[in-house]
Amino acid sequence: MPAAEEPTSGMNSVVDNICRLPPDLFTETSQHILVYLQGHTSGIDSAEISHKFLQAGVGLNHEAQQEIIRFLLLTFRSAGQRNISADELVSKLEEGSLKWSKASLQVLHRLWSEQGAAVHAQQEVQAALRIGQVVDVQWRLGMAVSSDICRSLNSPYVTLLLKIAEPSGLICQKSFEMSVPQFQNFHKQFKEMAALMETV
Incomplete structure (x- = not known):
């Protein structure tokens, strides 16, 4: 939990910025992060969140927005790992900073009451697995015409690009x-895996 013994100015700054958000925007931002922590999305789309801030007329710079996202992600992930109740979450946040608005704490309490158990369950699964998730696969066929060793190589090759969502949420x-x-061997093995997965 980001709560500390003594509130830091950095944390108070993040809390100030959170409390400046309209309750519906704060709810939507928190919901976006909770959906990710429940395993329903492969990552947190900070560009989408930033766009919502812009649409709502919230005048926070990019770094301040990122701090809010990181704070909420860390708070919810930590609460999920510890399996704490909504009351405990709010209490810990109040201990960490005296700048919380009642409306912001109510949003967090309501969302955590509704979704905390699902986040906890997903955190337990992730703790057991601790592996990334493939989000996208791109490939390209190329032709190597020469190298340092061989002047006339003329050898085809395939380049694969995998986008992986790490357990931390970063892609x-x-x-x-x-x-x-x-x-071709790689492709054959993937087809075999797909066939096996269909039988499960």
Whole structure:
């Protein structure tokens, strides 16, 4: 939980910014993060959240918006891991900063009462797995015409780009190259996995 023994000016600044949000926008932002923590989305779309802030006329810079998202993500994830009640969550937040508005705490209490158990269940699953989730796969066929060693290579290759949602919520990219026979073997193994998954 981001609550500390003594409230820091950084935390108070984030809380001030949260309390400046209209309750419906704060609810929507929190809901976006809770949906991710329940495993229903592959990541947190901060661009979408930023767009909602802009539409609502909230004058926070990008860094302040990111701090709100990180704070809520850390708060909800920590509460889910500890399996605390909505009352405990609000109490810990009040201990961490005296700047909370009643409306903001009510939003958090209501959302956590409704969705805290689902977040906790997903946190337990993620703790057991601790692996990323493939979000997107892109591939490209290319032709290597030469290299440092060989002047006339003329060898086809396949480049794969995997977008992976890490357990932290960040989306990273991994790319690698394979020869065409390696790619065909890779494809064959994926088809076998898909067939096995259909039987489950």
